[in-house]
Structures are given as structure tokens and as C-alpha cells.
Amino acid sequence: MKYPKIPLAQTVIQLCKAKGIKHIVISPGSRNAPLTIGFTNNPFFICYSIVDERCAAFFALGIAQQLQEPTAVVCTSGSALLNYYPAVAEAFYSDVPLVVLSADRPKHLIGVGDGQTINQKNVFENHILYSANLKLDLNEKDEVEEELPIFKNMENKIEALLGLKKGIQDYNEAEINKAINTAYSQNGPVHINIPFDEPLYDMVDVLSVNPKTIPIEKKSLEIESSVLKDCINNWNAASKKMVLVGVSSPNQIEQQWLDVLAKDDSVIVFTETTSNLHHEAFFPSIDKIIAPLNDEDFKTLQPEILLTFGGLIVSKKIKAFLRKHKPKQHWHIDLNKANDTFFSLNQWIKTTPNDFFSKFLPEVELSKSDYNRVWQSVKETRAVNHADYLKSVTFSDLKAFEIILNNIPNHTVLQLGNSSTVRYAQLFDLNKTLEVFCNRGTSGIDGSTSTAVGCAVSNPKQTTLISGDLSFIYDSNALWNNFIPNNFRIIVINNRGGGIFRILPGHKNTENFDTYFETNHNLTAEHLCNMYGFEYESVSDAADLKDRLNTFYTASHKPKLLEIFTPKHLNDEVLLDYFKAMG
Template identity: 80%
Template sequence: MIYPKIPLAQTVVQLCKAKGVKHIVISPGSRNAPLTIGFSNDDYFKCYSIVDERCAAFFALGIAQQLQEPAVVVCTSGSALLNYYPAVAEAFYSDIPLIVLSADRPKHLIGIGDGQTINQKNVFENHVLYSSNLKLDLKEKDTHGVEEELPIFKNMENKVETLLGLKKTIQQYNEEEIDKAINMTLLENGPVHINVPFDEPLYDMVEELYVKPKSTNPENKPLQIDDYILGDCIKNWNAASKKMVLVGVNQPNQIEQRWLDTLAADESVIVFTETTSNLHHDTFFPSIDKLIAPLTGDHFKKLQPDILLTFGGLIVSKKVKAFLRAYKPQQHWHIDEKKANDTFFSLNNFVKTTPNYFFSKFLPQTRLVTSNYKSYWSHLKALRLVKHNDYLNSIDFSDLKAFDTILRAIPNDTCLQLGNSSTVRYAQLFDLNKTLRVFCNRGTSGIDGCTATAIGCAVVNNKQTTLITGDLSFIYDSNALWNNYIPNNFRIIVINNQGGGIFRILPGHKNTENFDTYFETNHQLTAEHLCNMYGFNYESVSSETALKASLKSFYSDGDHPKLLEIFTPKNLNDEVLLNYFKFIG
């Protein structure tokens, strides 16, 4: 087998392999050549070449999101690394394991005006679990394992390391740092950054390993809950007649069905689920905004919970956040292994464990409480659904009508990726097919990597993957299509309302030149030429009839991935949506 000659590169590659890290997303470059040689010449790894670093990082994030295991991104030195930052931040706030390997110049070439060089040390420190800055190998070896003479600058560095008594521990230091960083992402599900300095020559190869790095197993802490905390939770829960469970972003199949059934059986409990929660029960309350948007003060007081129990990631619904901030629960508990966001400014109990483990210890000791809390809101939920359907049957073709048609047509067991901004918010208004697995980059809620994430998801997913996205999100991330790995069953649906439609819904002065240019970003672009360039089958529609006809064949097998662009009337969409909330009330 062929290996990079540089021992540090060998060390990085071998430790990734020892820890079962398989998916390596490489952006072509020169300084990262030793790592590229090591990963691409070992059949153990599945390597991908993605030129655009921002897209590469979101592509890797999509892989890690689906597999729930670390994916690696590898880049050259300089500004290439900074292009990873949006995906690193998303991974940090969404608890997705991502390993960033950045090649770097040696210390003596940093800060002297050398090309393609920036200060890479700790560049992501506010948004990673761990930053590791490795040390340059002090001496290289030739193909016979004989140490070579070092350039003058490396000799100076060598003398300093020797004087400090570090010379013999460079390899050990690097091994321990790499080992620690990878273990961190394995244990805590988040991004880590390993900065790897290389000196020239970069492309030399050998046929044997110089190093045998030591790998340690990550130490999993046993799940547990303090008896006092558990007892207090049980006591308060059994005494409350109005309990609300609110679930944010959640991986599919994370909660055992028996615990969901237990919650559903209690008439003092209502469970609000978001589209991204991937939790379903006939008695739960999806489409939160549909229920609470028309409420007034008296209804809000009736809905105000004694206890709010939350788990999962960030909440999409602005309306439920506004409600719970204004009508605070007496107690707010959050269940999570890592962090508790005080989203509603009322958090008083953070139970640091998994939701499933908490329910296994907690729910068997609770009792059903007599209450009309659930029955009252279930009745209102049924009324809202009738009004929802009546409204959809009465409106002209628009974003809302298009989403109703699209979401009804998605095949069972599809992996559904939602773009941010308007897309995920429109999806929140509908009760989705329970067989769908729904994902959205809600950690930072940015539009910058939705397409690349969906493609990474599709590459490692055996199921059909469909991305629904807006026109600005799609155009912004269009470099994601510069990708040789897109499966033919991948589908993209672009809702093109000729700008940032969500800004027409928000308060502000509309239909002015300033608004059109700087807020809505009015445009006349389409996806057609991009599809021609990147090998997608393209179709466009601009009416309900045409959309329904197109969707009949959209998911059928083909020789290329497909994109369906739906044009909706931008000057009507906001009026339709705002009137929707008035109508259902």
C-alpha cells in the first residue's frame, strides 16, 4: 500500500482508521496533499472530492447527520479553512459529529507574508468541542528510514524543541491530541478542529508505515439521574393538571413508542411536536402555529402550562416562543445530555441525560391526572383542521397551495430535507406523512448549505431523498450541485417566488424599490440553466393543475436526478398566508 512519507500525515490517517471514521470529504489543494494521499490510497476510507469548501463541509455534515457518526473534511491552508465555518457552526448547534482537518504551514512561515497563509490556530474556538494544534515533525526520514538533514529554519525549531525537552515527545503529543479530538466528537456529537502543519516536500510517498499510533477508546459515562431530582420531578408532575411537552429537532426513532403512548394517555398532558421532531401520535399536536396563531389573551391563559417539559433541538415556531415567553410556565424542565437553552426565560430544571432514559425512569412512576386540558385543545385542534382544509379549497395558487400539493405527493419512507426560512415554516402548517424522516439545518437556521446537506444525506441514504427549498436558498448554495456523487433518485423542489418571500410576511414597508432590492432581493433567475450544466432533469410549473400532473411522474425512476421548479405569485403569497391565520381563527 502507498502511504504519505510524512509521519504526521500517517498518524492522522491511521488514528481515523483505528476509530472507525470512514467518510472523508476532500477539497483539492497542495498543502493537504499528504492527507489526501493517505486517505485516498486506503480502501478502508470512502473518499469524496468536493471543490468548494463551504459545500464540502455541508456535504460532510449531511453524511454525519444521517449516519450519526463522524465525517471528515480535509482542506489546504489559508482561506479554504474559513469556508468551513458555516457548517462548523451548524454542527456545533445541531450536535452533529464533524472532524475538520486543516493543513497548515510550519510555524516559521506564518506571519511573514508567505502565500496562502493565515492564522489557523484555534480559528473555530467558539464553535467546536475541541481545537487541536499539532506539532510539525522535527525530522523527516528518507525511503530507507534514515533521518534527513533539515532546512535551517527547521533546525532552529529543532533546537528549541530539544532545549525545552520536547523533542522526544512530538510524536506522542500529536497522537494524544488527535486521539483526544476524535474521541471528543465520538462522545459528545459535535465538531472538532485538528490543525496539521506540513513542510515541503508534500507529495513524497512510501510503501511502509513509520508510525504505529496508539488509539484509546472513548469513555462512555453511564446514564443516570439523581434520585432527588427524579423524585422531585415525579412529585410535581403528579400534582399538575396542565403539562405541556414541546419537542424540537429530534432524530427519528430516538424515543421508544411506549413512552409516547404513556404521554398520550394522560389527559393532563398535551404534546406539541414540530415538523423536525420526527415524533408522531394521533393525539399529539403537530402544526403548532395552526393551533395558537389565532389565540387571544384569555385563550393563552387557558393554554399556559403548569409544567413545560422540552427536549430536542432548536424550536422553529416563533409563535410558540412568543407565547411561552409571555405566559411563562411555573416550571420549565429541559432533558438533554449536553445543554439546556433557556429559550423561554423560565428554565429551572436541567436534567442531564437522554430523553429516552429519563422517560424510562420517570414515566413508570407517574400517574394519570384528571383534567380537561387535553380534551379542550384537542377539540380546538379538530376545528382548526376543518378551517385549514376549507381555506385551502378556497384560495388561488400560491406558496401555501403549492406546499399542500407537494406534501401530499411525497412517497412513503422518504428522507425529507427542508430548506430554511419560508420552507420549514410553511411545512410546519401541515400534518406530514408519518413515514417521512424530516431534517433541516436548524442549528443556525441559515440558508447557506441546505442543498449540500441534502446531497450528503442522499449519498449515504438507501431511501428516497427529497429537498424542498426556496429560490434564494437554492441559488445561494448552487455550487452544491458541482458534485459527482448525486444519486439518480435525488429530488429537488424549488419554490420560486422571485425573492425572499419571508420578508413580505414580516412587518415592514413592502412594494418599494428599497424593499425589493435590499430585503426581498427581487430577481428573475431560474434553475433551468444550472440543471443543464449539472445534469439534472428539469421541469417547471406555475399552476396547481400543472403541479399535480408533474408530481405524478416526478418520483419515478430515471437516469438523472430531477428538479422541479414551481413559480408562485410573489405579490399574492404574503396576503394568502396572513389571511390564513385570520380565517382559521
């Protein structure tokens, strides 16, 4: 087997292997050549070459999201590293373990006008769990001369050099171990900055270093007995308890605990599309339920205890409701962090939801209350109004989503774009066999397609991405990728602009709005599909959409994209009338 000659590169690669980081996403470059040589010549690693670093990082994020284990991205020095930032921020807020390996110039070449050089040390400072800034190997003289004293004889100098060399190696090993262990234990991004001096391409047949592997410290799941006792007592004393679930991976909670929550008359469970939790007694489609409520209704709905778990919440309406009508207590369950989203957080329960419920629910009492019954009645009314409205509504974004979501194959993966896409999906009760994902950490449109591609590569189930037109075009380099499986499907809702801005307050249908907010365009995905080898189809009415979806998911020799053109000047009216009809 061939190895890079540089000991530091050998150290990084060996520790990645020892800690089970198997998927390596590499963007071509020269300064990162020692890493590229090492990863690509080792059969343990699965390597991907993605030219665009922004796409590469989101692609890696999609892999890590599915495998729930660290995935590495490797880039050269300079601005290449900065292109990782959007995905690093998403990983930071979405709790996705991403390991950034950036090659760098030696210290003596930074700040002197050398090419492709920036200040890479701690560059992700505000959105990273740990930054490891490694030291150059000792055999690069320019880096170490200032650290050595003047010696009277060569023997003393050699001894000092050996000691310094060991010190540098020990430091680098400790930093790499700490960074990767943090990615595992805290589920988030870490950055390892790695200086290399030339020559960069030399290879050897035998490793020159054998780095030490430091085990990952396991976090305790134990809850303090006093905390558990207080939670049980407060829960039993309350007659109105609300459970609100944000972004969660599939199968995180045992069904028996969901069943217990569903049986309690004093509990209502609100789930978002991204929560991947389902029960016939729960309340999905939050906005559909609460949008028509008046202030008196909200006071009736106001919980005494709010229990949350999972990631960030999509629904603006429930955030506004719970910020105005605050619960007396808000508990959040998470091992690593607790956001005070509703400005009422008073209990951070540092464990996993499943572990908490296994200790908590067997000890609580089922309370007598009409809280659940009242809101089940509201849910039933909304369901009838929802169905009636969609029977007569004209073709639009809303109608398109109804048809799309009713036709996604069972037991497949659904990736949702941001802005309008995820919010439309929130209005429907999704097929419970689907696994649903969306980049809700920063809620940006910049990497949805790349993330979906990474997901499709790493998950054997078929993946469908639903995206708005601006989001898809913005991330179109995601298709510049040789790894996309033939069963990957993209559905682009093209309303020729940023449709969400037509729903928000503003002066619509003016030149200023059209240009600077909605961003009018006449672009389509057809030429991109021709260039990147996708089968392309387009529709602009309900009948054609239903017809095309009949064959859209059948086996093919290429991935497929379906572009749906909707009437931009009607979409916002249809949606606003929908919320009126729910009451």
C-alpha cells in the same frame, strides 16, 4: 499500500481509521496532499472530492447527520479553511459530529508573508467543541532548533532529538485522540490543525509510526435519584403539563413512552415538523393551533410544567407565547446542553429522552384534568378550518406546499430549506413515514442543498429537498458534485425573491424593499440543471403541479428538479388570510 511519508499525516490517518471515521470529504489543494494521499490510497475510507469548501463542509454535515457518526472534511491552508465556518457553526448548534482536518504551514512560515497563509490556530474558537493544534514533525529543522540547547557532543544531541521527537509524537497522538473522542461523546464539530512542510507528495510503502488509540469515555445516563424523585412529585402535582419537542432524529423514543404521554389528560405534546415524532393525540402544526389565540386563551394554555427535548424550535409563535406566559417549571432533557429558550429553565436532566422516560413514566400517575380535552377540541376546529381554506385558496406558496407534501413517497427522506420553506411545512400534518431534516442550528440558507446532497449520498432511501429560490441559487455549487444519486429530487419554490420578508413587518412594494430586502430577480434553475445534468421541469399552476408530481418520483437516469413559480404579490396575502381563517 501507499502511505504519505510524513509521520504526522500517517498518525492522523491511522487514528481516523482506528476510531471508525470512514467518510472523508476532500477539497483539492497542495498543502493537504499528505492527507489526501493517505486517505485515498486506503480502501477503508470512502472519499469524496468536493471543490467548493463551503459546499464540502455542508455535504459532510449531511452525511454525519444521517449516519450519526463523525465525518471528516479535509482542506488546504489559507482561506479554504474559513469556508468551512458556516457548516461548523451549524454542526455546533445542531449537535452534528464534524471533524475538520486543516493542513497548515509550519510555524516559521506564518506571519512572514508566505502565500496562502492565515492564522489557523483556534480559528473556530467560538463555535467548536475542541481545537487541536498539532506540532510539526521533528525532521523539519526550522521548527525545532530553538527548542534544543547547545550540546558538547553529538551523542547528547541525538539523545535529546529522540526525546523531543517522542514528545512531539505523544503530544500529537493525545490531541488527535481527544479531538475525535470529543466529536463522538459530545456530538459536535472539532478542529484538528495540521502543519506540514515540504516535500508534501513523497510516499512510502511502510508506516513509520504506530499511534496509540485512547478509548472514548462513555457518558453516564444515570439520573440522580433525588432529581428523579422531585420530577415525579412535581409532575404528579401538576394539572397542566406541556411537552415540546424540537429537532430530533427519527426513532429516538420508544413508542410505548409516547403512548403513555398520549393517555394523560393533563399533558399536551407539541411536535414540530423536524421532531420526527408522531401520535394521533399529539399536536403538530403548532402555529396553526396557537396563531388565532387571544391573551385569555394563552392563559388557559399556559403550562405549569414545560418539558422539552430535542434541538432548536422553529415556531416563533410558541417561543413568544412561552416567554410571556412562563411555566412555573421548565425541564430540558439532553446529555450535553440545555438552552434557556423561554427564560424559565430550572432543571437540566442530563440523560437521553428515551432513558429519562423509561425511568420516569412508569412512576408517574395519570392525572385527571381537562387540559388535553380542551385543546384537542381546538385542534379539531383548526383542522376543519385548514381544510376549508385550502379548498378555495388560489395557487400560491401555501397551495403548492399542500400539493407537494401530499405527494412525497412514503418511507423517504425530506430535507427542508430554511426561512419560508420550513415554516410553510410546519402548517401541515406530515406523512409520519417520512424522515424530516432541516439545518436549524443557525437557520441559514447557505448550505441546505449541499446538506441534502450529502444525505442522499449516505442514505439508501430516496431524498427530496424542498427549497426556496434564493436558498437554492445561493448554494448552487452544491450541484457541482459527482456523487448525486439518480433518485435525488429537488423542488424549488420560485417566488422570485425572499418571500419571507413580505410576511414580516415592513414597507412592501417599494424600490428599497424590493432591492435590499426581498431581493427581486428573474433567475431560474433551468440553466443550472442543464450544466449539472439534472432533468428539469417547471410549473406555475395547481393542475400542472399535480400532473408533474405523478411522474416526478419515478426511476430515472438523472436526478430531477421541479421548479414551481408562484405569484409573489399574492403569497403573503394568502398566508396572512390563512391565519385569520384558522380562528
